[in-house]
Amino acid sequence: MSTFFKSIGLSKVKLPSKKWLAFYTVSSFALSGVIYDKQQQKSIRQNYIDQVKDISNEKLEINQLPRKIKVFIAPPPSDYLETSLKFWSRYVKPILYYSGLDYEIIVENQQGVIRSYVANEMRNLRKSILDLPLKNLEEEQAQLKEGNEIIKKPEPVERLDMRKYMGIFYKMELPDEIKSEDCVKNEPELTGGVICLGRGAFKEYITGLHEGLLGPLDMPKEVIDKAREISKIENDKSKDTTLQTSTEMVKDITNEEKTNETMMDIPKEETFIETIQDSNTLVKNETTELPSGDASAGANEDASANEDASANEDASANEDARANDKEICLPSFLPEKSYNEISLPIELNNFQTTLKDRETGLPILIHQPIVMIPIPNLIGFLNIPKRIYRFYNKRYMCDSICGDVTHLVKQDTIRRFEKGDLQLGLEEELDWPSRWVQKGQDRNSEWVNELIGDKRVYEQLKVINEKRE
């Protein structure tokens, strides 16, 4: 080397020793790989954002709400929710934000929360068609406890509606009823949208739809009794021994809410992600008493009025114990999943007309197109070479995820759901740790069961992902 330098006239230059050269080479390879990958991700993301940005500059009337997308996020097995939320905030959220769409996130820390939510929505829709009283998740959960505690709804107090006199509305009329801009669209597949982050979320979403549409409207007695039995066993056992957890006794049931072990197998203090509340629970939180008495009560009313129009975003991340209490996981109303024997309920009218939500006038979840985004997440010591390879090639994953979300935003690749689409995201299951899967099969938990769909339900769904062969 030094003779080379002499020949070109730089005789004074001295290279570092061979070992240092080796070190510098290896480290610069590693570093440049990371930097290149991150730069590419940025430019890919910016590319998709630019495709979508024009939508956000469109006009929105004062009395209109933007198109709302529901995002269901489930943590990968044996891992924290934060891993999934990283995918959400890095790849999905920027595109939704720059397109000006509204989104609502529904998170879960245990198996079954998303299913309960979706099934409850479907059941409430059927009840509203039949003019029966609706029930929210807390009321359903109260049924499971011994001695039916009836939750008393706070009686609405007659108050002067200040909104009529605020600001310019002192002289002007309040705007007409605030409706979503999606209400005027003719085709239901162009309204709203659903994003399922994770194979578990997708499975729960589909089973929730089936349970809500084909299952009974009220919690069947066998399910209530079983759940009460389990909680009794749990209480007795916890009084006897402190070491034995209830998980050893819990077998052959489909609900995971009674087990102390969450699917992540981590102690509860460490699940620190706040669940997202939809507008119902947020309004309930605001009816608490505040020290400034009447004035704040007026503020509460304004808040509850504004909640109808506000986007629900996950705020704080530091409510550990409360987060687990807020998640409501109901046992399945249809534990056997015998969809073939059940006939389609009359009120659904064989889906001849698009079913619309009573309050908002939007077609319900089943008509909205679905995007399934798999979350590849390998864990384990022996997987480290694979994980290094994936770490250096994140840009391809970024490309596919951002591409799918952009298709959802632009609504250009909507197609009917087919039987093969039940396997969407199956490659994610290859990443699941085998021990976790084994445990799940012993406990007969939801995620490891095969996803069964009933044709009458899934032929109504629409998908955005590309076809699987």
Added chain:
Amino acid sequence: MSFLGFGASQPQLTSEQKISAAETELDLVTDMFNRLVNNCHQKCIDRSNYSAGDLNKNESACLDRCVAKYFETNVKVGENMQKMGQNFSAGGRF
């Protein structure tokens, strides 16, 4: 704040007191509304983009979120104040 702890129900107010209570409530709500409008306008509406008079979707969504955050902040601060107030009154009695 402190006198409400004694009575079992709301203290009986005369009509004058009711009127003044309603007035203060109106003042407070109006004040909060004005602050909210100023705050959210400052944060959400870009000073350089006055090419159209209507709000676009981005700004609309931003305003919705601003209002939601404002109220949530209000509620949280109120709850904390209430806790502080209880501590004060408990400390005062000893």
